[in-house]
Amino acid sequence: MSLSKPRLHVLIAAPRGFCAGVDRAIKIVELAIERFGPPVYVRHEIVHNRYVVDRLRGLGAVFVQELDEVPDGRPVVFSAHGVPKVVPAAAQARGLDYLDATCPLVSKVHRRAERLVEAGTHILFIGHAGHPEVIGTFGQVPEGQMTLIETTEHAENVEVADPAHLSFLTQTTLSVDDTAEIVATLQRRFPAILAPRNEDICYATSNRQGAVKTIAARCEKLLVIGAPNSSNSLRLAEVAERLNVPARLIQRASDIDWDWLGSPSTVGLTAGASAPEVLVREVIQALSERFDVTEEESEHVLEGMTFKLPRELVA
Structure with missing residues (x-):
């Protein structure tokens, strides 16, 4: 029995x-393979998922860490997490066809960072060190114009040169609750800090x-x-x-x-x-x-x- x-x-x-950004990034790789034929090179994982990456690899995508691994004459796709400005500039200098699969919500943070720096404010960026999105966002502005804030403790202790010209932005994939605590700490310490008009967390x-x-x-x-x-x-x-x-x-x-x-x-x-x-x-x-x-x-x-x-x- x-x-x-x-x-x-x-x-x-x-x-x-x-999400819509991931769906778009995957479609970009699929359509690029259809348009150009394999292999199509992708700088870093297009999205953070082994199943998705392996499936695209089977269709003809080749995943590389750096641009210098892409042969001349082949197209390259940049991942959904975004890349520093120097990456597309290097692709252009080599005459490579490239497609930017950066999530539009991440791109929006990039543009906002550029505008804030142009307006003379220093940015406190809430995010995780080493994450591709953080690396890409820091790569949109000159070095030294942005400071990474990872924890509430860091927000409590960070020193800034000019509190009157200060702003904050955040990585799009953070904990809503953790980020709210960090933001509250920054706003208490720096009442004049500029906040994004809309929340950056996607x-x-x-x-x-x-x-x-x-x-x-x-x-x-x-x-x-x-x-x-x-x-x-x-x-x-x-x-x-x-x-x-x-x-x-x-x-x-x-x-x-x-x-x-x-x-x-x-x-x-x-x-x-x-x-x-x-x-x-x-x-x-x-x-x-x-x-x-x-x-x-x-x-x-x-x-x-x-x-x-x-x-x-x-x-």
Whole structure:
């Protein structure tokens, strides 16, 4: 006699997975391969997801770390996280055809940084050292015009030369709650600091964190599908942990730690902005092999954002 599987209710966060910027970046690589034929070179991972990168590699994308790895005469795509100004300048100097897949919301932060520096303000940039988006944003302005702020403690202790001419910007994929604390500290210390007209943290990051908060009270544990170098995915796990819901970041179903998961009655599931829906279904299938699974999608907010593709790919 076979034993029945234990029941498991999977509460799926919505929205989850691909955002408009990631969707656009992937389409740019796909269309570039169609237009130019393989190989099409991509500087850094187009987005932080191994499944996506491997699929594009199979279509003819070649991922490189630096521009000097791109042969003359082949097109190159810049990743969704943005690049310093010197990178497209170097591509132009070599006569390379390049396509910029930088998320338009990141590009907006780049333009704002340029305008603030031109207006004579020093920028305190809230973000994580070494993240490609931070490197790209710092590369939009002359050296020394921006100071990185990573924590509330750093915000409390940073010294500035001229508090009367000060502004702040943020990385688009940060924790909403952490960033609010840092901003509050900066505004208390520097009352004249200029704030962005609109929040820099992108709609998708905010929405996915809000979706986790919506389901957290009903979850015993949370699985987050995303890469370990994906800032927005890491933040989703942190949001759950802050609400006392144990969370694990996994790249694929094969990464599930079954001993850690145990036998909960309800588990939450979400995916970072670079993770495709096929991986969500893969995880549910893996859960179904061990549990009698029922699914429920919990809608936090509807998303309808889309971004235009570069003219050279749609003409």
